[in-house]
Amino acid sequence: MPWFTACVGLLAVVAAVVLALSGHGEVAVAVGAVGVAVAGTGGLRVTVNVRR
Template identity: 85%
Template sequence: MASHDGIPDRPRRGSRALPWFTACVGLLALVVAAVLALIGHAEVAVAVGAVGVAVAGGGLRVTVNVRR
């Protein structure tokens, strides 16, 4: 059984902002995609929308564990 080497179970305060930031970036990308589609830039709207869906859906996640 591996030990946790002092890694806390609960994240620090600063990491609470990450889900809000991720949700805002995803929402902003989807709004920008809708505006681009309305003004006639369909190809760019698809690309921006894909990025928004990937970010909002959790398609991109990075976890770093630092051991001292």
């Protein structure tokens, strides 16, 4: 099921970027953290850095 973790990681990154650009930085960090946690268990690691 590596495709599932890759899709969840990609979705989390896209959601975090959209939320960060719309001014919801705190929520973007939380979504990014969830994406990293899910992807980290499947061998794929995604890191999201949100800067204002």
